[in-house]
Amino acid sequence: MIVNHPAPELQVSAWINTSQPLSLAALRGKVVALYAFQMLCPGCVSHGIPQANLIRDTFDAEDVAVIGLHSVFEHHDVMTRRALEVFMHEYRIKFPVAVDMPSSNGPVPLTMEQYQLRGTPSLLLIDRQGKLRYSHFGRAGDMQVGALIGQLLAETVAEPVAEPATDPATGLAADCSGEGCAIHR
Amino acid sequence: MIVNHPAPELQVSAWINTSQPLSLAALRGKVVALYAFQMLCPGCVSHGIPQANLIRDTFDAEDVAVIGLHSVFEHHDVMTRRALEVFMHEYRIKFPVAVDMPSSNGPVPLTMEQYQLRGTPSLLLIDRQGKLRYSHFGRAGDMQVGALIGQLLAETVAEPVAEPATDPATGLAADCSGEGCAIHR
Amino acid sequence: MIVNHPAPELQVSAWINTSQPLSLAALRGKVVALYAFQMLCPGCVSHGIPQANLIRDTFDAEDVAVIGLHSVFEHHDVMTRRALEVFMHEYRIKFPVAVDMPSSNGPVPLTMEQYQLRGTPSLLLIDRQGKLRYSHFGRAGDMQVGALIGQLLAETVAEPVAEPATDPATGLAADCSGEGCAIHR
Amino acid sequence: MIVNHPAPELQVSAWINTSQPLSLAALRGKVVALYAFQMLCPGCVSHGIPQANLIRDTFDAEDVAVIGLHSVFEHHDVMTRRALEVFMHEYRIKFPVAVDMPSSNGPVPLTMEQYQLRGTPSLLLIDRQGKLRYSHFGRAGDMQVGALIGQLLAETVAEPVAEPATDPATGLAADCSGEGCAIHR
Numbered sequence: 001m002i003v004n005h006p007a008p009e010l011q012v013s014a015w016i017n018t019s020q021p022l023s024l025a026a027l028r029g030k031v032v033a034l035y036a037f038q039m040l041c042p043g044c045v046s047h048g049i050p051q052a053n054l055i056r057d058t059f060d061a062e063d064v065a066v067i068g069l070h071s072v073f074e075h076h077d078v079m080t081r082r083a084l085e086v087f088m089h090e091y092r093i094k095f096p097v098a099v100d101m102p103s104s105n106g107p108v109p110l111t112m113e114q115y116q117l118r119g120t121p122s123l124l125l126i127d128r129q130g131k132l133r134y135s136h137f138g139r140a141g142d143m144q145v146g147a148l149i150g151q152l153l154a155e156t157v158a159e160p161v162a163e164p165a166t167d168p169a170t171g172l173a174a175d176c177s178g179e180g181c182a183i184h185r
Numbered sequence: 186m187i188v189n190h191p192a193p194e195l196q197v198s199a200w201i202n203t204s205q206p207l208s209l210a211a212l213r214g215k216v217v218a219l220y221a222f223q224m225l226c227p228g229c230v231s232h233g234i235p236q237a238n239l240i241r242d243t244f245d246a247e248d249v250a251v252i253g254l255h256s257v258f259e260h261h262d263v264m265t266r267r268a269l270e271v272f273m274h275e276y277r278i279k280f281p282v283a284v285d286m287p288s289s290n291g292p293v294p295l296t297m298e299q300y301q302l303r304g305t306p307s308l309l310l311i312d313r314q315g316k317l318r319y320s321h322f323g324r325a326g327d328m329q330v331g332a333l334i335g336q337l338l339a340e341t342v343a344e345p346v347a348e349p350a351t352d353p354a355t356g357l358a359a360d361c362s363g364e365g366c367a368i369h370r
Numbered sequence: 371m372i373v374n375h376p377a378p379e380l381q382v383s384a385w386i387n388t389s390q391p392l393s394l395a396a397l398r399g400k401v402v403a404l405y406a407f408q409m410l411c412p413g414c415v416s417h418g419i420p421q422a423n424l425i426r427d428t429f430d431a432e433d434v435a436v437i438g439l440h441s442v443f444e445h446h447d448v449m450t451r452r453a454l455e456v457f458m459h460e461y462r463i464k465f466p467v468a469v470d471m472p473s474s475n476g477p478v479p480l481t482m483e484q485y486q487l488r489g490t491p492s493l494l495l496i497d498r499q500g501k502l503r504y505s506h507f508g509r510a511g512d513m514q515v516g517a518l519i520g521q522l523l524a525e526t527v528a529e530p531v532a533e534p535a536t537d538p539a540t541g542l543a544a545d546c547s548g549e550g551c552a553i554h555r
Numbered sequence: 556m557i558v559n560h561p562a563p564e565l566q567v568s569a570w571i572n573t574s575q576p577l578s579l580a581a582l583r584g585k586v587v588a589l590y591a592f593q594m595l596c597p598g599c600v601s602h603g604i605p606q607a608n609l610i611r612d613t614f615d616a617e618d619v620a621v622i623g624l625h626s627v628f629e630h631h632d633v634m635t636r637r638a639l640e641v642f643m644h645e646y647r648i649k650f651p652v653a654v655d656m657p658s659s660n661g662p663v664p665l666t667m668e669q670y671q672l673r674g675t676p677s678l679l680l681i682d683r684q685g686k687l688r689y690s691h692f693g694r695a696g697d698m699q700v701g702a703l704i705g706q707l708l709a710e711t712v713a714e715p716v717a718e719p720a721t722d723p724a725t726g727l728a729a730d731c732s733g734e735g736c737a738i739h740r
Contacts, residue, residue, distance in 0.1 A: 040268075040275050045230060058698045075271045083263035090225050090361050143613045150683035150705025176275050243513045328428045328516035335520025397686035410638075410645050415600060434672075445641045460731050462594050546645050
């Protein structure tokens with residue numbers, strides 16, 4: 001889905017694979033590929049994480065930042081930070097991963113809620129000015145993703161940004177298919 | 186690895202996806218494909234479990250029994266029975282899975298130790314008479330596995346079996362590669 | 371399709387990749403995997419020939435003979451023997467290939483007609499006694515094919531065989547899909 | 556290989572899949588993906604043509620023109636125009652294909668020679684102003700290709716172009732690997 005509005009700042013309870021916390025504000029000037037996943041989501045493991053690695057391998061780190069976002073909206077008891085660390089170790093994940101901040105209002109964590117994600121995996125592309133330009137749930141083709149990032153890389157002009165809206169979650173059902181894990185709002 | 190000796194009985198702390206406990210003794214007469222895996226082992230997820238599903242889809246359940254064996258030898262704290270249940274639910278695993286009985290002597294569970302497995306995923310093929318005929322760690326080709334099962338299915342004669350040896354585990358290092366997770370004995 | 375009747379002898383206008391002509395009669399005692407293909411059939415190139423190579427790599431040449439059968443039933447003017455030789459060179463095909471004998475009655479060559487093949491690719495499995503046991507048009511799974519060959523390898527008893535029927539071809543339409551190229555009889 | 560110089564006009568002996576001849580001059584304003592291939596080149600069939608189809612499916616035809624270039628530099632006797640037409644029919648190739656003009660000086664056809672291609676498959680990307688920006692022999696990743704096209708699509712400015720050099724071919728050896736078919740200059 002092509003969109004164009006300011007990307008809300010990440011709300012994070014912990015960072016893994018980075019010596020210091022990251023922020024979208026500090027990454028302004030780079031294209032950011034933000035990949036929301038859950039460690040026990042089959043579509044994330046088979047498709048999302050390999051594509052995130054491929055983005056990291058294809059583009060210069062000076063141009064494109066790849067960040068994982070562990071947005072747990074189901075089975076919170078087993079997808080803990082400790083389990084995620086083991087998962088990232090076993091799967092040799094090298095990019096920084098943010099643990100999405102749990103909500104006190106429901107199962108959907110705060111960043112996932114603010115970005116109105118439909119489930120995992122979801123790919124979010126944020127341009128050099130910090131605007132969200134693409135939000136996709138499920139499997140996106142490698143060439144399509146490459147083309148979108150290529151176009152964002154070619155942009156240079158900056159614009160001021162407005163405020164994002166917040167929509168806190170309550171009582172959601174979730175379900176996983178071959179494509180990913182979806183929230184039924 | 187082609188072998189030929191009596192298959193030790195499974196030592197199991199819990200069963201999932203079956204209304205009652207299974208045993209190799211009760212499956213005598215069928216070929217048994219026993220697939221040792223760990224839920225956070227990348228090679229198990231990308232190769233082992235799909236191949237176990239393929240065995241289940243290719244052969245008649247009257248002829249070939251497919252059983253998963255969750256043999257956790259590392260990161261025991263996060264690969265719990267509860268986490269395994271979520272994993273099996275999300276990955277739509279339909280075959281029965283035995284949780285390998287933890288050892289009081291070390292990280293390697295009892296069935297894994299008795300079968301002298303080198304790591305996960307490991308495929309064990311047991312013939313109609315209850316003898317272990319094939320034990321393979323890592324990725325085995327679908328055609329090769331099909332050929333081995335086909336040959337075991339063609340066998341009809343029974344023979345008496347001898348006693349298996351036991352070798353309890355102590356202090357093992359473990360490591361995962363693209364192929365699977367290995368024990369360094 | 372599981373069948374069980376004597377395999378008609380091959381009718382061949384030329385052999386490639388073998389110093390002397392082969393015959394099913396001379397291969398008696400081995401399992402024979404006969405792979406009918408056309409060099410410009412997409413399903414043959416993407417699936418059939420790789421599977422033929424896999425059979426050759428999986429089984430001992432003493433046990434299983436892999437033979438290609440170039441059964442051209444359309445576009446005879448461009449799928450010539452010379453073009454086939456270039457194709458086999460470029461695709462690094464190492465197994466012997468028989469050029470199916472053209473018919474004077476129609477586009478379907480003689481061996482293809484005698485085996486009543488529906489199109490290309492078709493896999494034919496012939497047992498140690500020279501009986502046709504499996505005939506499959508289109509894509510067959512590697513595990514399934516392995517299992518069939520494994521079962522044939524486990525057979526040892528010989529039986530006398532009866533005469534095959536012949537059904538000469540006349541005026542056929544042909545069409546290729548992702549699965550292969552089919553004769554519309 | 557990233558390059559940046561005027562793309563020589565195509566030298567074509569025949570066009571297939573188009574009602575009238577195309578030219579780079581007439582396509583000025585679009586990005587052009589020119590895919591050099593040979594119908595009996597394994598890497599072209601397994602990788603090049605599927606990627607050309609993917610480019611065609613990913614981008615709007617108003618923005619990106621996909622053109623095949625049949626550049627035969629070996630086995631000219633079997634890779635004829637008629638054989639190519641059968642190949643394109645069987646493989647369901649929908650984009651226009653130019654038959655590269657044979658040379659009177661050697662086996663390498665004229666367009667292939669002018670673009671100094673190392674073999675097939677080769678992907679050439681030409682920008683909106685008619686400049687050659689990328690020339691790649693062998694397998695290029697889908698994401699990488701998508702990114703390059705995406706960046707070219709984002710460009711709008713035009714510049715004047717200079718003359719290309721010509722280097723006629725003489726006596727070349729050729730060889731195919733899994734990656735493609737190479738000219739040994």
